[in-house]
Amino acid sequence: MVDGDWTMVDENFSTLSLSQSELEHISMELANKGPHKSQVQLRYLLHIFMEAGCLEWCVVIGLILREANIIKQVVNLLESPDVPAEIIQSIRSGLLAVDAWASSDW
Incomplete structure (x- = not known):
């Protein structure tokens, strides 16, 4: 794993790289909005x-x-x-x- 990047793999095994700050931003958005x-x-x-x-x-x-x-x-x-x-x-x-x-x- 590259420093500061998270790699996510979908069911087709293609990869999407997100920086740690982007992942934190998405997580905060979901946490703030709730279900x-x-x-x-x-x-x-x-x-x-x-x-x-x-x-x-x-x-x-x-x-x-x-x-x-x-x-x-x-x-x-x-x-x-x-x-x-x-x-x-x-x-x-x-x-x-x-x-x-x-x-x-x-």
Whole structure:
């Protein structure tokens, strides 16, 4: 094996060489996206939680899916006078905790 290259062989025995950085990039893409079925299930849960008004869980799902538009949608909903102050404070505390964790562990 050449330093920094990985060789993959398909069923026809033709070879495809990838650099280690290309392989890591592909692996990260797959890891970040997760299986399609999981994304569909998370989006279904998001829909249910959004309908039920479980905004804290909507934020968690938005973070897992890495979709800023979900977080933005929840923040827009927080501007409603119908949302209790406890929920707003809970979401704020949760986001601050995630930020602190990301800053210290990443």
